[in-house]
Amino acid sequence: MxxxxxxxxxxxxxxxxxxxxxxxxxxxxxxxxxxxxxxxxxxxxxxxxxxxxxxxxxxxxxxxxxxxxxxxxxxxxxxxxxxxxxxxxxxxxxxxxxxxxxxxxxxxxxxxxxxxxxxxxxxxxxxxxxxxxxxxxxxxxxxxxxxxxxxxxxxxxxxxxxxxxxxxxxxxxxxxxSKGVHVPALDDRIHPHYGVFSPVRGEYVDLVARVPLPGAAERGAPPRRTAFDIGTGTGVLAAVLARRGVDRVVATDINPRAIACARDNVERLGLQERVEVVETGLFPAGRATLVVCNPPWLPARPTSAVEQGVYDPGGAMLHGFLNGLAEHLEPAGEGWLILSDLAEHLELRTREDLLASFDAAGLRVAGRHDIAPRHPRAADATDPLHAARAAEVTSLWRLTPA
Structure with missing residues (x-):
């Protein structure tokens, strides 16, 4: 040191x-x-x-x-x-x-x-x-x-x-x-640790809570309904999926602080029988009916540990998720990519680039669900990036193998 x-x-x-x-x-x-x-x-x-x-x-x-x-x-x-x-x-x-x-x-x-x-x-x-x-x-x-x-x-x-x-x-x-963040989709609190992105912006959580689960998951396809939560952070999305009835959720992250945080929240919520937290890069072994990922939204370099939840240099995590998704899906399974279009409004990525990434990974769009931001910065006209923030939309992209 x-x-x-x-x-x-x-x-x-x-x-x-x-x-x-x-x-x-x-x-x-x-x-x-x-x-x-x-x-x-x-x-x-x-x-x-x-x-x-x-x-x-x-x-x-x-x-x-x-x-x-x-x-x-x-x-x-x-x-x-x-x-x-x-x-x-x-x-x-x-x-x-x-x-x-x-x-x-x-x-x-x-x-x-x-x-x-x-x-x-x-x-x-x-x-x-x-x-x-x-x-x-x-x-x-x-x-x-x-x-x-x-x-x-x-x-x-x-x-x-x-x-x-x-x-x-x-x-x-x-x-x-200590006090936690109230998550309406759970009707409970998530307790973020230092260096782990807090779910204070709830739009992406609401999308995962309300979008219909893939058909195979709804029917309870044997042996069990399984979901992967890639880059789990606090574990909030894994908890939402478990509360929605998914029998087994494997939540992954590469950040040791996030692993400790997610395990702490899973235990606080009494979901340890359904949610397994694994320290690994992106995907765990095996396949799942549903694979969810909420990667950092902006392809830029973070300057601190907390910013790693917002900035993804070169879109590395985004492309890693897309390129590995098909081989980790069960038949009739779906990948859910939760992504803001803020990068598009900031001219850091185009919609055409994103769609081309889907095609290159052998994926097709089965549907998309959008939600507008509710955070105060979207209405703050003094913010230097106000125009982009005001136009921002967060989307849940339903992806399946082409």
Whole structure:
């Protein structure tokens, strides 16, 4: 694990530096997004001015916070406002989210938006906190973060330094995990773990809950009705299928956090006799009457663990599912692909490309069911991608071998 070093008397606003005899402290560096360890770290506290902090982090100097916890959150917000103001100053965009620059495309706007968000994340990720041997946070008025950190990072292994922004995400994930997300299709709660995409957008769940099951599944074809849930995440779709009467559901994922999360939810819902959670890439062994997949919707590179539920570089998971589907279906079985058309509105993929992928995989479309988004961002005219989000439709494609 990489380590970072600092001295306690090398503080923001000091022009003299730490001095040759200052004791050097060090700790392990941890970043869920894979950010490299900062090369220079100085200590900051409640006396640190936001403008000074912003200049330092933009120059590549990280700030290790030693003040009040709520002061750290306020400084993080102040840094965010400065990043946003600087990004907005030269930007000339219409309310539809299309860049006003001549020749710019919707895809250009999307990539600029992603680049700006990546820059914002890097700048805000330079405000750091130190976790103690037990994952405790020794700052004034700091919450007890030990349970949240154990859930996200595992058992403590000595002090480590993380960004405050990441730690706030860990705390938020712990709260979501504790209270759960109500899923109307289950009339129950799903408890997402850190790093696993939460089913807060329920459209895709509603589609799986309401679309008629394949005929063979409805008739109870021998020996048993079996379904595969590919890339199960929290296990929500596997649970919906089991509650709908599918006798055996095999839920797969390649992410160990997702496997632990899905197993936890299956046990909470009392479905462990019907749902088996398997850690594997895409398909388990054998065939099924129904194979369901809700892959990441956008063919772009994720920048964090959580974003892996949204971004699929090159559409690798989508094409892997399509290309392997036919050989994992029972006769009269169906594959259900749940996919938003947001990528089409962002000009990252065309409808023709998607249909060509079906043909190349030897599949035909037996039907399609659509649902409009209900999430708040679809109605937020200030969102740079508002036009695409407002036009978005999520579809369940019923696919069978051609």
């Amino acid at each position: 990489p380590r970072i070093e600092w001295t306690e008397n090398d503080r923001t606003g000091s022009d003299t530096g730490a001095g040759p005899d200052a004791p050097v402290h060090s700790a392990r560096w941890h970043s869920e997004s894979g950010a490299p360890a900062p090369r220079r770290v100085v200590v900051a506290d409640d006396r640190t001015k936001a403008d000074v902090a912003y200049r330092l982090v933009c120059e590549g100097t990280a700030l290790l916070w030693r003040g009040d916890f709520h002061g750290a959150r306020q400084l993080l917000s102040a840094l965010g406002r400065r990043v946003d103001r600087k990004a907005a100053a030269p930007r000339k965009a219409t309310a539809s989210g299309k860049a006003a620059a001549p020749g710019a495309t919707v895809a250009d706007s999307f990539h600029l938006h992603r680049r700006a968000r990546g820059h914002r994340a890097r700048v805000l990720g330079m405000l750091l906190v130190r976790l103690d041997d037990d994952h405790g946070l020794a700052l004034r008025r700091a919450p007890d973060v030990r349970a949240a950190c154990r859930e996200a990072y595992g058992p403590p292994d000595g002090p480590m330094v993380v960004s405050l922004r990441e730690l706030l995400g860990v705390i938020g994930a712990h709260e979501w995990r």
